[in-house]
Amino acid sequence: MTAMSFANSPAATFERSDSFVSYASPAIVSPDVFERTGRAAATRGEIAVELELRHSGRRNLILRYETQGDRNLPALFVAGGISAHRHLAPSREFGEQGWWQSQVGHGRSLDPSQHYLISFDWIGADGTLDVALDPADQADAIAALLDALRIERLQAFIGYSYGAMVGLQFASRHASRLGELVSISGTHRAHPYAAAWRALQRRAVALGALQCDESQGLALARELAVLSYRTPEEFAERFGNAEVRDGRVRVAAEDYLDHCGNKYVARTPTTAFLRLSESIDLQQIDPSTIRVPVTVVAVSEDRLIPLSESYDLIERLRGETRLRVLRSIYGHDACLKEESDINTILREALADCTQVAA
Amino acid sequence: MTAMSFANSPAATFERSDSFVSYASPAIVSPDVFERTGRAAATRGEIAVELELRHSGRRNLILRYETQGDRNLPALFVAGGISAHRHLAPSREFGEQGWWQSQVGHGRSLDPSQHYLISFDWIGADGTLDVALDPADQADAIAALLDALRIERLQAFIGYSYGAMVGLQFASRHASRLGELVSISGTHRAHPYAAAWRALQRRAVALGALQCDESQGLALARELAVLSYRTPEEFAERFGNAEVRDGRVRVAAEDYLDHCGNKYVARTPTTAFLRLSESIDLQQIDPSTIRVPVTVVAVSEDRLIPLSESYDLIERLRGETRLRVLRSIYGHDACLKEESDINTILREALADCTQVAA
Known part of the structure; x- marks a missing residue:
């Protein structure tokens, strides 16, 4: 579980986006451009990596990412459900609606003036990879992306739904790169x-x-x-x-x-x-392999993740834990709808994280 | 709600089953045969009726029924889900497996040596009636069947799932013919x-x-x-x-x-x-129109009928009520799986009913 399968692969390379015509992006900024120009509010880029996938062997993949904020700020990785993507919220550079703009933006809980926010499109999201994909593969892809972006360590990984599953995998497989995990409506095993x-x-x-x-x-x-x-x-x-x-x-x-x-x-x-x-459905991880602090956010009305699963997760984690149980008529979608509660939870988690780091 | 739409229709007629080739029955006994032979353990028959359907007007229908027990015993009508049918349990005459044999049979809670058990195939169940069917139509069809069988009054209507919905309709529309309703995992409105x-x-x-x-x-x-x-x-x-x-x-x-x-x-x-x-999905009935005693059996894990619906039903009924809440991992199917609990509930309901009658 601890070996990073891409460690011996050729160094990740940066490529220009216009070689990937299948993905419509209004603008692409490759990381080196972004470094030259200094602070950029938002950047997009694509990198090519070779990754060992758990169920289908070694594959060449394109990772499409977006960042918001100054890269010298503490880094947060943000990931949502299987239909989420790299565009979290509108920025000056990329003005279209994002999937989590209730929490992401200046003055919000995930604030690009306080944090360097990183997100990507799930591997497989462009429909060109027709193989079984493990959540662990996504975690390894994120580690490869961080290598390419030269980000050694995340202050926190904020994951919701599938993103929380991948966050648990990341916390287990790449523990040294993570300060804290916030796992919202996710679980260690598919029910x-x-x-x-x-x-x-x-x-x-x-x-x-x-x-x-x-x-x-x-x-x-x-x-x-x-x-x-x-x-x-x-x-x-x-x-x-x-x-x-x-x-x-x-x-x-x-x-x-x-x-x-x-x-x-x-x-x-x-x-x-x-x-x-x-x-x-392939999510399977032993929580006892996770020793970083984890905030587990569960929703009692969630019809995909019974509350008992979140209790089981929190009991079996080995690091510091914090459990937050919401009641919400929005069930599994509460993370996107209960803006105030989620805002509070994220602020608390990041504040604690900062205190630990200080 | 109280008008019986078939009241002025031509008298129900008995017909021989072999004119309805679409339904495979090992043997058919028409009611007149059954009357000639005296006590029969089980009979089957079919009657033709003309019924005013709520959403599609007057229709000629065939009602296919089965009885178990002596017709001089107190009559019970027994109805299950949309995939249930007239054959409740094996008998000497009809030996095949029934859909509710855990409760129906000698020595069981619904005992043909103690009760005259009546059941039928839902109108529409043979696939030849391609119109919108209201649960109220089924209740009227049952009343027409009782007319044909010359059963003035049921000691109880035992309904499960869709059968409970139809039972509530029957209790509202044909109250004078009913001693008591047992409504298991049913409700007054589709959620x-x-x-x-x-x-x-x-x-x-x-x-x-x-x-x-x-x-x-x-x-x-x-x-x-x-x-x-x-x-x-x-x-x-x-x-x-x-x-x-x-x-x-x-x-x-x-x-x-x-x-x-x-x-x-x-x-x-x-x-x-x-x-x-x-x-x-067409079930809509005002519980305050029901004044006969009703036992409401709810299952807290039922994913189709939230417990709050059963509470609402019981609060709005106007006659005597009794609520039984089961916990069962079988959810909506508990009625078919929690044999002992359902046995107890049915025995209690029928014992009370008999005491009231005595």
Whole structure:
């Protein structure tokens, strides 16, 4: 678990983004440019690495990252769910909406004027890597990215959902590079029930593929996933009764679910969904191999991660631990919706971390 | 709500079963035969009725029923989920396995030597009725069946899942014919979250139908339904970790789910699944219209019916009520799996009912 599989691979190389036409980026700044220009509010870059993947051997990969803040500030790695990506929040350089702008930005809990924020696109997210991907592979890819960025150590790894799973892997495999882990709605092992739910989402994709129309299968898969991310409590507040329309029954949440499915299909390669969904199910890590301080944030209504799993995780970790249990009608999505609670938790965790470092 | 829509329809007629070739029955006994022969342990029959359906107007329907026990004993109507049917348990006449043989049989809680047990196949279950079906329609069909069988009054209606929803409708619409209702894992309104879950099951069927192979879509729908009937607690006890097989991830529950899907497809017309699944979502009844005694049996782990729904139901009922809350890792399926608890509950309910009658 401690050997870094990429340690003996050729040195990571920086490449210009325009050689990777499959990824649309408004602007790319390679790290050397960024070093020349001094402080940059946000940068993007891509690096090529060779990595030993756990289930499919040695592969050449492109890692697409984004940073915000001055690189001399304490570094934070920030990672979200399988549909998250490197763009956390709008910046002067990259103005589009990010997936976590409620927490990331000047004056927010993850503040680029206080920290050097690093994020990347999951390996497999561009849909070109059609192999089984382990969360440990993602952790090793992050270590390789830090090598390339010449970042020796992270003050903290902030992971949510799949990002928390990868954070646990990183804490176990690359402990010397990490001050603290904040693991939000993540776990050390995929729960068999949640895994079954995801397997059926992948069946929906396979069913769609049989008729040469992957988009409908992928949309259905996403709709099933959304159901698992949310809760009966929220749906009860939000949706009313079913209706008979043209002789068919239509339930109140169908318009919302359709919207979620269609939006997802427009931005997600089917292979990316399949391989990253599978990757969640491969999560297996012994918490006793983790000795860095960990803040475990659990949500009692989470339908993918029963609270008992978070208790088990916290009991088996070997370093300092802190448990925060939220109640939220948003279930697994609470991290994105309960802005105030998450803000407080992140500020506390980073403040403690800074005190330890001081 | 109190008007019986079939009251002015032509008198129900008895017909011989062999005119309905779509339903495989080892033997059919029409009620008049059964009356001639005196006490019969079990009978089957079919009657034709004309019924005003709530969403699609007047229809000619065939009601296929089964009875066990002497018709002079107190009558019980017994109804299960949408995939349940008239055959509750093996009898001398009909030896095949039934869907509720843990409770039905000599010496069991629903004992044909103590009660005249009546059950039927849901309207729509044979797949020939492709219209929106309301749970209220099923209740009216049961009333029409009781007319045909010349049963004025039921000592109790024992309903589980969809059967409990129909039982609540029967208690509201045909109160004078009912002594007591036992409503197990049922509710007065479809929960919007559970409804969404079912709507996505129907989407899976639609996706399969696009390639003229309904069976795969129906199998996936059933697998999704099974997931909703069971719980993370059970899956955690029963299933282990995912594996990579031939480069693909296979989760531990997939063999079990495949088995459930294939078994269901072999015995279920697609139209029957779609229309009965929809029917659950049409459940809407004001509990204050119910004044007969009701025993509400809820399961705290049920993922389709939150406990708060059962509390709401019991608070709003107007007659005598009794609440029984079970804890069970089988969730919505507890009624079929927690044999001892359900046995006790049914015996208590029927004993009270008999005391009231005495």
